[in-house]
Amino acid sequence: MLPVISALLAFVVSLFRSRASLSLEHLALRHQLAVYQQTVDRPRLRWTDRVLWGCLSRIWRGWLEALAFVQPRTVIAWQQQRFRDHWRRVSQQGTPGRPAIAQEVRELIQAMWQANPTWGSPRIVGELRKLGIDVAKSTVEKYRMRPPKPPSSPWKAFLNNHVKDVVALDFFVVPTLTHKVLFVLLILAHHRRRVVHFNVTEHPTAEWTAQQVIDALPWDEAPRYLLRDRDRSYGTSGRQRVQHMGIEEVVIAPRSPWQNPHSIGFSGRQLGFVS
Numbered sequence: 001m002l003p004v005i006s007a008l009l010a011f012v013v014s015l016f017r018s019r020a021s022l023s024l025e026h027l028a029l030r031h032q033l034a035v036y037q038q039t040v041d042r043p044r045l046r047w048t049d050r051v052l053w054g055c056l057s058r059i060w061r062g063w064l065e066a067l068a069f070v071q072p073r074t075v076i077a078w079q080q081q082r083f084r085d086h087w088r089r090v091s092q093q094g095t096p097g098r099p100a101i102a103q104e105v106r107e108l109i110q111a112m113w114q115a116n117p118t119w120g121s122p123r124i125v126g127e128l129r130k131l132g133i134d135v136a137k138s139t140v141e142k143y144r145m146r147p148p149k150p151p152s153s154p155w156k157a158f159l160n161n162h163v164k165d166v167v168a169l170d171f172f173v174v175p176t177l178t179h180k181v182l183f184v185l186l187i188l189a190h191h192r193r194r195v196v197h198f199n200v201t202e203h204p205t206a207e208w209t210a211q212q213v214i215d216a217l218p219w220d221e222a223p224r225y226l227l228r229d230r231d232r233s234y235g236t237s238g239r240q241r242v243q244h245m246g247i248e249e250v251v252i253a254p255r256s257p258w259q260n261p262h263s264i265g266f267s268g269r270q271l272g273f274v275s
Contacts, residue, residue, distance in 0.1 A: 050078040083175040106143045113145040165224035166190040206235020
């Protein structure tokens with residue numbers, strides 16, 4: 001904490017000194033810094049030092065030229081780590097979620113489904129309550145025995161057959177120094193992984209997302225398929241506009257994150273955003 005306070009006091013004092021005096025002091029400090037860089041292998045930094053340089057990188061454009069004891073990417077890593085620590089503390093506050101269902105209850109639900117194939121989820125919920133087991137209807141449907149389905153065309157086969165006609169749409173987030181989250185919408189052509197369109201917003205509404213699709217895909221050049229996940233930000237208005245453009249939506253299966261476009265390997269840094 002003392003190095004940060006002394007640096008701030010020196011900055012205030014420098015406001016009242018002459019330019020020649022500041023130039024000489026700058027020369028002396030630069031010489032001492034060069035000596036330290038030759039003799040000290042690794043400086044010892046505290047959290048206050050990281051906060052100071054994080055603030056300087058936010059408000060001062062010339063911070064890269066003045067930084068000497070660490071690399072610029074180290075300062076950016078400090079900011080990202082501070083952002084992760086902040087949201088970890090926020091997410092860990094309060095009570096945890098619903099407790100896990102015991103293995104015995106799961107097996108009992110599956111046995112009841114197998115022994116009574118004509119029963120529905122409400123009936124099984126009622127029978128379990130008679131036994132003193134209180135579960136939700138969605139829990140019963142999650143662990144019930146499902147009948148086998150006929151084999152369908154693999155997901156990779158669909159992508160290989162229609163890769164030239166597929167455009168993927170996905171969101172990714174970019175954290176800022178002030179703990180805000182920017183949502184980046186990326187529309188990408190699968191065939192050459194070409195960025196068709198991207199835009200940034202703090203509040204991704206369904207109307208905003210639908211307008212971005214219209215701006216990115218002209219009526220005369222609209223693709224055949226639009227691949228997306230089940231995010232609620234797309235909304236009913238977005239689906240209707242896509243249908244009116246003659247584009248068929250391909251929505252990934254529930255609980256299948258491996259099918260998600262995931263912005264196809266892009267990140268905020270590759271598109272020029274700095275957190």
